[in-house]
Amino acid sequence: MRKKLAVANWKMNKTRTETQQFCQELRQALEQLHGTEVVICPPYTYLDLIAEQMGNTSVSWGGQNCFWEEQGAYTGEISPLMLRD
Template sequence: MRKPFIAGNWKMNKTYDEAFAFVVSVRDELDALAQDGIDVAFCVPFIAISAVAEATKGTQLGVGAQNMYWEESGAYTGEIAP
């Protein structure tokens, strides 16, 4: 049987502080899923990796990264503005 995996990203729409606050607001509920055997991860802009890593410390939640894009903001999956 395949193990469920849930990953979310917010494209280029959260600042460092917003990313930290968001993860803190949902980490307990998502960590409960991870405790039940579901892999859960946040794939965030590279500027937020340290904030999200700190917010997920002590949990089973994963952290991934996004790459760079030339636009200032918007819904560009997997991208971060310069």
């Protein structure tokens, strides 16, 4: 049987406080969710919060946006190096 995969991002929604609340709700929901891999991709500015809140769960996370250049004068972009860091 194939494993289910649920991947979501939230575009330009949620504040840090709302992100913390979402993480609490997701942690509770995970207790009842079996057989599905969950991946969340928040805005870059919340990756540290997601790592802190979801680090000891089965949830994977990633950036919802990534520019293809590693460095340069690209206003507003997030590079792969920045995501990895």
